[in-house]
Amino acid sequence: MTAIGKGIDTAGYVFERSGDFARAKARLAVSACPDCRGSGLARNTVQEFGRKYDVVTPCACTRHGRRADLFNDTRLPAVHAQASFDGYRPSNAEQARALQVAKDFSLRWPQPRGYVLAGPVGTGKTHLVSATLKHLTLELGVACEYVEVSLLYAQIRRGFQDGRSGGEIIQPLSRVEVLAIDELGKGRGTPFELDTLDELIARRYNSGKVTLFATNYSLKPPEERSQRGYLDTAAALEAGKESKLLSDRVGDRIYSRLCEMCEFVELPASTPDARRARAVSAQPPAMRRA
Ligand SMILES: Nc1ncnc2c1ncn2[C@@H]1O[C@H](COP(=O)(O)OP(=O)(O)OP(=O)(O)O)[C@@H](O)[C@H]1O
Ligand SMILES: [Mg+2]
Structure with a gap:
């Protein structure tokens, strides 16, 4: 390691x-503990x-x-092992709000609702989700799980080959106390992917479990869609592939549940990509663009 x-x-x-x-x-192994001298046991009267x-x-x-x-x-x-709230530097008011929402959620746990962080790439969404899960597990002893949606779909497909059902893989994720679903809306938007996501989110919604999300898609409500009238299923799936709206990517059923399950925070398109900023500052001054 x-x-x-x-x-x-x-x-x-x-x-x-x-x-x-x-x-x-x-940091301190049980074997080095001066109180129990390595036994792991304390005797009290x-x-x-x-x-x-x-x-x-x-x-x-x-x-x-x-x-x-x-x-x-x-x-x-x-890559997110060192993520912390203190290490997050907001560059605009929305990032400051994202930090506040993630921090409040963590420090005031237990909470009835999670949060959704939406924004462009490299703006610290996974950083804040990681800092939250780190706090919940290490400081509060809360069981959490993190999953990236496309890896989840791949895991379920592999499971099919081994004779396992999608439900078997989803079941532990639907039960964990706090689940973070990253890259929500990513994927090909196939019926298999949408059904998997729908099942997972519906199970957590029905059992009142708290879920956190991060996405690159806009949180604007479905009413903001351009007027295009009724779409049949195939046409709706096709439209979702092109759309930048999360509601199009995941469908109205999931979006509606998210509204109830989570607080929404959306970072503007102008929010700087911290990965690019870091790469630029690592270059020698002569190579940086003015
Ligand atoms: N505001 C910030 N303050 C400090 N570090 C940041 C900030 N934003 C991003 N970073 C750092 O930049 C890197 C990328 O951040 P992160 O992976 O969280 O972005 P993201 O919004 O999840 O991007 P993507 O949409 O591509 O998944 C990480 O190393 C993260 O720690
Ligand atoms: Mg991310």
Whole structure:
């Protein structure tokens, strides 16, 4: 495993890259804990009905290990292991609001609704979602999962070849306490993809589970569509492929549920792409365009 960035965060975890995913481990191993001397157990005396009992409980040092496991089960992309709210620099009012919404959601957990971050590429949507999941798992011990939609579709297709049903793969995602669905609206918009997404979101909606989303598509409501009248299913699928509206990409059923499940934040098209800005600043001054 290769350590990423500075490696250790303030809460005492070391972040590492394990293939495509970010991994955390407790900075202080249980074996090095001065309190339990590596046993992982704490002995306490409790008094009940006038009698004293010796009870054995997990030592506080084991909590970091359990929470690191929760973080690792989230399967965040390796590049976002260092994502934090403090490391997010808003360049406009909408990015400042995106930061506030993500931070409020995390610090005020449990929350009845999640959020959708929409905006152009490289504007920190996955960064904020990652910082949220990191906070929930490592600070609060909440079970979370991150999934990128096109990878989910590919995983289900592979599952079909192994004789597994789509429902089997979707089931754990529909039950996890907080799910983040990234790249919402991406894909070919085939009936298989839309049915998969519809099933996942409908299951989470029906069970009142909180879901976070990030997308490159506009959150404008369906009323903003150009007047084109009734479209049959094939024509609607075709129109969705070209559209920049999320409601066209995912359909009215899913969009309607998102409105109830989430707070919407949309970043303007002018929001700078931080990846490009970083690449430019890494170039020698003479090579930068004026
Ligand atoms: N406002 C910001 N402050 C600090 N870092 C940022 C900011 N915006 C983006 N970044 C960094 O830029 C890189 C790209 O950000 P990220 O992957 O979150 O963008 P995105 O909006 O999800 O893009 P895409 O739509 O392509 O998925 C990451 O390394 C992220 O940490
Ligand atoms: Mg992203």
